[in-house]
Amino acid sequence: MKQIEELFYQTGFFALEWRMIVMWLVAAVLLYLAVFKKFEPLLLVPIAFGALLANLPTQNMVNPPAGPILSPVSGTVIVSTVELDQKVSMPAVVHEMPNLVGQLKKKTEAEALLLDQFAKAEVQGQTLLFVVRPDRQQSFAVDPDFTEIDVTVNSVPVSIRSTDNLVWANASGSIAELEVSSGDRVVQGARLAQVHSQHTGGFFHYISLGIILELFPPLIFLGVGALTDFGPLIANPRTLLLGAAAQFGVFATYAGAMAMGIFNSSQAAAIGIIGGADGPTSIFLANSLAPELLAPIAVAAYSYMALVPVIQPPIMKALTTEKERKIRMKSLRKVSRLEKLIFALVVVIFCILLVPAASPLIGLLLLGNFLRECGVTERLSKAAQNELINIITIFLGTSVGITMTGDRFLKTETLAILGLGIVAFGIATSSGVLMAKFMNLFSKNKINPLIGSAGVSAVPMAARVSQVEGQKADSGNFLLMHAMGPNVAGVIGTALVAGYFMTVMGGGH
Amino acid sequence: MIPTIAAFAAKPTVMENVSFIVIGFLFVLVVLATLSIVTTIIGALCTRLIKEPEAKKPQAASISRKPEPRADGIETEGDIPEHIIALIATATHVILKGRPQKIVSIRGSSQGWAQEGRREIFSSHRVR
Structure with a gap:
């Protein structure tokens, strides 16, 4: 009977929390949109399923393997709670813990967390291993309501500051090596302790390395490049300006995020890129500048890309007259293979020289395109267009979804990001349309302003929206190929903006 | 900067x-x-x-490139020797299993060998 009772306590039911149930509903909504409304299903299904897995009390799924515990900053160890050969046990459901004491804004919360961990340390049940006081203090987007907390650790009074770093265990095991004790100086990346375990880490821990090591977004770009025909852009190079104008949405959203006062500049930049309507670039930048916001940013980017046919048309109609929507554009000339090859080489050299931080995206985008256009690597081009991009999409989607744990996702910041995302899309669409109208003031060959909205990337959905809206005004007007120009220019533009952000914020590697 | x-x-x-x-x-x-x-x-x-x-x-x-009509009425690109024409006629006779045939024109195909090579590679294994 006792064994049955113990077995019952080992089931996942006792690890369930209300946030998990709420996230099941979020996953259900995403699955409904993907399966029944067909909103970007190739991405939303893996993301939603990953989110469901993230909010179940799984084992051997996301847990990292035991290994070295490294110092996050250069500074002084002010508290060490561990001893050699001590067992470290992670809870059944691992919550995201604050890296800085001041990430908890209320003194009572921070105090409760620290006292709880120090009390557990007395019976060797803690997961907080070290507190490190950094040499250079970090600033907060929103300052906490305290600067110091006085606690007693092992009968020794210690004053812990809001800027002190907390070093947590991330895997169960035993302390095999202990390199530091209280009062020791450490440099960033120095080994504080070694946790040993026979277990090797969960499946998604390794798959997610594709995002953390920034492998998946460039590989997706390789596939996108192999799928993209730059012909319409080369035939009408003016449309590059429409792709550039649409990037204003990114900068406007950055300003909006900064004005909200709850994000720092790196986080605001990562949120702003949602306006570029480019999923892989959003993930690439978020992982580099604000990894803690990766999940809401990816979900916002892909959800709004799916909603392009709903978001864009009202803005396009509001900013154009009936006459402008009826403008028929001059037929595009045929672009030779040589031109396409030279274009790929020129773009890759030019853009990488300007923003080396965007090299992985730009480089692989144009490599994919060169494979497509050169005509002698048909098999490689097809592999990039089909097998490679499909496999990476499954891994990327589920890896993003698996980060959507309740404690990360159910926050005010997530709602703010979702709100800012839609503003970003709106402004980007408007900027593209207005740029087309502005160009018409000086141009003999008029541009239909409806193609300006395709300057947000979202290939090829945004171009399709231009076509549909154009045909509503004039059923004989075919804008699709014209709209593909700004559409692919938007991809290059967003990658450039991401490179600019990484250069300025120092997020490049 | x-x-x-x-x-x-x-x-x-x-x-x-x-x-x-x-x-x-x-x-x-x-x-x-x-x-x-x-x-x-x-x-x-x-x-x-x-x-x-x-x-x-x-x-x-x-x-x-203009095909030249020969004395026997076959249009060819350049000068093709008699024995090659006889060989082509034999090959078409075999492929068509003896059905009545008449060679009207002989033209080169630049990518034929590459296509045949690719066909052989792809047919050498079965896609499951």
């Missing part, structure tokens, strides 16, 4: 933010505008390069 902007603060002032946005947007605009000009130049050069040989080509092509 990089040394000054690399020190961008986590909480920049309003003026720092404004200059960051203005510089960033202008940067993207200028880069893509330059790319637009470069693409236009490449397009003009390529169009000229392609047009020139094409203007010369038709005369030469019309002389060399």
Whole structure:
């Protein structure tokens, strides 16, 4: 009977929390949109399923393997709670813990967390291993309501500051090596302790390395490049300006995020890129500048890309007259293979020289395109267009979804990001349309302003929206190929903006 | 430019933010505008390069490529020896399993061998 009772306590039911149930509903909504409304299903299904897995009390799924515990900053160890050969046990459901004491804004919360961990340390049940006081203090987007907390650790009074770093265990095991004790100086990346375990880490821990090591977004770009025909852009190079104008949405959203006062500049930049309507670039930048916001940013980017046919048309109609929507554009000339090859080489050299931080995206985008256009690597081009991009999409989607744990996702910041995302899309669409109208003031060959909205990337959905809206005004007007120009220019533009952000914020590697 | 902007603060002032946005947007605009000009130049050069040989080509092509009717009525590209024509006639006789046939024209196919090679590679294994 006792064994049955113990077995019952080992089931996942006792690890369930209300946030998990709420996230099941979020996953259900995403699955409904993907399966029944067909909103970007190739991405939303893996993301939603990953989110469901993230909010179940799984084992051997996301847990990292035991290994070295490294110092996050250069500074002084002010508290060490561990001893050699001590067992470290992670809870059944691992919550995201604050890296800085001041990430908890209320003194009572921070105090409760620290006292709880120090009390557990007395019976060797803690997961907080070290507190490190950094040499250079970090600033907060929103300052906490305290600067110091006085606690007693092992009968020794210690004053812990809001800027002190907390070093947590991330895997169960035993302390095999202990390199530091209280009062020791450490440099960033120095080994504080070694946790040993026979277990090797969960499946998604390794798959997610594709995002953390920034492998998946460039590989997706390789596939996108192999799928993209730059012909319409080369035939009408003016449309590059429409792709550039649409990037204003990114900068406007950055300003909006900064004005909200709850994000720092790196986080605001990562949120702003949602306006570029480019999923892989959003993930690439978020992982580099604000990894803690990766999940809401990816979900916002892909959800709004799916909603392009709903978001864009009202803005396009509001900013154009009936006459402008009826403008028929001059037929595009045929672009030779040589031109396409030279274009790929020129773009890759030019853009990488300007923003080396965007090299992985730009480089692989144009490599994919060169494979497509050169005509002698048909098999490689097809592999990039089909097998490679499909496999990476499954891994990327589920890896993003698996980060959507309740404690990360159910926050005010997530709602703010979702709100800012839609503003970003709106402004980007408007900027593209207005740029087309502005160009018409000086141009003999008029541009239909409806193609300006395709300057947000979202290939090829945004171009399709231009076509549909154009045909509503004039059923004989075919804008699709014209709209593909700004559409692919938007991809290059967003990658450039991401490179600019990484250069300025120092997020490049 | 990089040394000054690399020190961008986590909480920049309003003026720092404004200059960051203005510089960033202008940067993207200028880069893509330059790319637009470069693409236009490449397009003009390529169009000229392609047009020139094409203007010369038709005369030469019309002389060399026009199939010449032979005495036996078969149109060929250049001079094909009698024994090759006999070989082709035998091959078509075998392929058509002896059905009545008449060779009207013989033309070269530039990619035939490459296509056959590719067909052989793909048919050498079965896709499950």
